[in-house]
Amino acid sequence: MSIDALPVVAAPMIDIRGLSKRFGSHEVLRQVSLTIPKGQTLAVIGPSGSGKTTMLRCINLLEEFDEGEIVFDGSPIGYRRGPDGRRRRLPEREIATTRSSIGIVFQSFNLFPHMTVLRNIIAAPVRVKGMDRTAAETLARDLLARVGLSDKANEYPLRLSGGQQQRVAIARALAMQPKAMLFDEVTSALDPELVGEVLAVIKQLAEDGMTMVLVTHEMQFARDVADTIVFMADGTIVEQGPPKTLFANPTSDRLRAFLKRYHDAYLL
Amino acid sequence: MIPQALIRNFPYLLRGAEITLLLSAASVALSTIVGMIVALLHVFGVAPIRIAVEIYLYLVRGVPLLILLFAMYYVLPYTGIDLDPLTGGILVIGVYYGAFMSQVFRAAILSLPQSQWDAARSLGMRRLLMLQIVVFPQAFRIAAPPFVNTCMMLIKSTSLVSIIGLWELTMAGREAVERSLAPFQIFAGVALIYFCMCYSLAWYGRYLEKRMQYVH
Numbered sequence: 001m002s003i004d005a006l007p008v009v010a011a012p013m014i015d016i017r018g019l020s021k022r023f024g025s026h027e028v029l030r031q032v033s034l035t036i037p038k039g040q041t042l043a044v045i046g047p048s049g050s051g052k053t054t055m056l057r058c059i060n061l062l063e064e065f066d067e068g069e070i071v072f073d074g075s076p077i078g079y080r081r082g083p084d085g086r087r088r089r090l091p092e093r094e095i096a097t098t099r100s101s102i103g104i105v106f107q108s109f110n111l112f113p114h115m116t117v118l119r120n121i122i123a124a125p126v127r128v129k130g131m132d133r134t135a136a137e138t139l140a141r142d143l144l145a146r147v148g149l150s151d152k153a154n155e156y157p158l159r160l161s162g163g164q165q166q167r168v169a170i171a172r173a174l175a176m177q178p179k180a181m182l183f184d185e186v187t188s189a190l191d192p193e194l195v196g197e198v199l200a201v202i203k204q205l206a207e208d209g210m211t212m213v214l215v216t217h218e219m220q221f222a223r224d225v226a227d228t229i230v231f232m233a234d235g236t237i238v239e240q241g242p243p244k245t246l247f248a249n250p251t252s253d254r255l256r257a258f259l260k261r262y263h264d265a266y267l268l
Numbered sequence: 269m270i271p272q273a274l275i276r277n278f279p280y281l282l283r284g285a286e287i288t289l290l291l292s293a294a295s296v297a298l299s300t301i302v303g304m305i306v307a308l309l310h311v312f313g314v315a316p317i318r319i320a321v322e323i324y325l326y327l328v329r330g331v332p333l334l335i336l337l338f339a340m341y342y343v344l345p346y347t348g349i350d351l352d353p354l355t356g357g358i359l360v361i362g363v364y365y366g367a368f369m370s371q372v373f374r375a376a377i378l379s380l381p382q383s384q385w386d387a388a389r390s391l392g393m394r395r396l397l398m399l400q401i402v403v404f405p406q407a408f409r410i411a412a413p414p415f416v417n418t419c420m421m422l423i424k425s426t427s428l429v430s431i432i433g434l435w436e437l438t439m440a441g442r443e444a445v446e447r448s449l450a451p452f453q454i455f456a457g458v459a460l461i462y463f464c465m466c467y468s469l470a471w472y473g474r475y476l477e478k479r480m481q482y483v484h
Contacts, residue, residue: 062386092394100392110387114405123401124391176391 013038013180013211014059018068021054028054029065030235036180041212043226043243045219047258051235052215056182059213060102061095072098073179100128103173104182107189109165111157117144117168118153121175129176136175143171147201163194170201180211187218199225219262223247231255273450274457281454284440285461291357291436292423292465298362299422300415303369310374312395321370328367334428336360341432353434357426365422372418376411377403409480416473420466427462437461 014036021029029051036042044052057063059070061078070077077098079087089095111120121140125131131139144150147167157165166186173181183202187195199221206212206225216222222229223243230240231254239252250256310321328336340356351359380403388398430439441458445451 096392096394104390110383128392
């Protein structure tokens, strides 16, 4: 076989191997393995309690995990095995540095209510990355323009609608110039008429080649924007594949049942 | 009817009030510092430190302030430490109210939703920075009303120090009563001065609370 015939595999941005996590006796994640190549968008769907959000939060160690490993752009997340084979937690400084290169957007926005929109965005670039304040402000205004909120720089978050707050949260995460973005059900807390404006921003990011993981209930959106869909249930990945095949020909009963419930609930 | 005795003694009472104010201000400052340190140790300390903090809190909250003042005044000299009533009063009140202040601050820190910590951590902030720019500014707003409340209780508690011989507002009042034999007028005056101190603090607290609303 010639070299040319080998499939081109992009280097993975996020590589999850054998990830397991328990809350007491309840196993939230069971041996989850998943690879997200650079520049790709992956959407994770599944019923509530399937472990989607927990998995996402493990990627930047907002959630500790019990077993397995996550490698982000070549460096391990959270733990490393010592020479004696025992797993040790990395020093906080290292964890913080890795976190600063992974953006996450939360379901409930989590903006800092005591800071203006502009300060929300520049706080971490200036104080964590040591970026020059003027440069950070220029970047922030740039990002605000990208998410369509140029006129809101000096507002306080609580004065904004949910959709606007969520777009600020996206700008805040992007201001750290992350290598990847994680989205945790970012439209679930929004009124239906505000969902579109947030999804449009995410779609643009996908087109710009950002590596992204979306945990979402927006099936239509997942189908449009994702390169790969992952279906999770009971803490495991049941099925994954490109959206067209996965939605058209689900192979597992669980996914068929899940999609049917979804269609019944939303489309009829 | 003109309260002659009160009018005549009012300047004397005001001089006492000056000491009360000094004692109160210094004790508020000390108890705030103690409270802040204790709160941080209580929330973030390792287990042995947390246990030490709990012991301090139970001791202080379970013993009357007056008993602690007596201990300072009558017992401490045997150990070779002899404090004048003002310094001793500031120390005892500061440490005593530090316990209550610590609970005000601790509750404020813990009342911040987990999601704020998540957001700060996800941006790569480390603990000190997180505390400085995310946690404290919000916790202070939450703590402001109970903080003012604790300060008012502290101010009124300073009258106890008169019992161990500090000349302040309450002591000045008692002396004025002995001189004028007009207890009703004089004690009404003393009460009025305490009330004005506490009321202006409460008023200022409410002003701060309004000014610190998030939506401007």
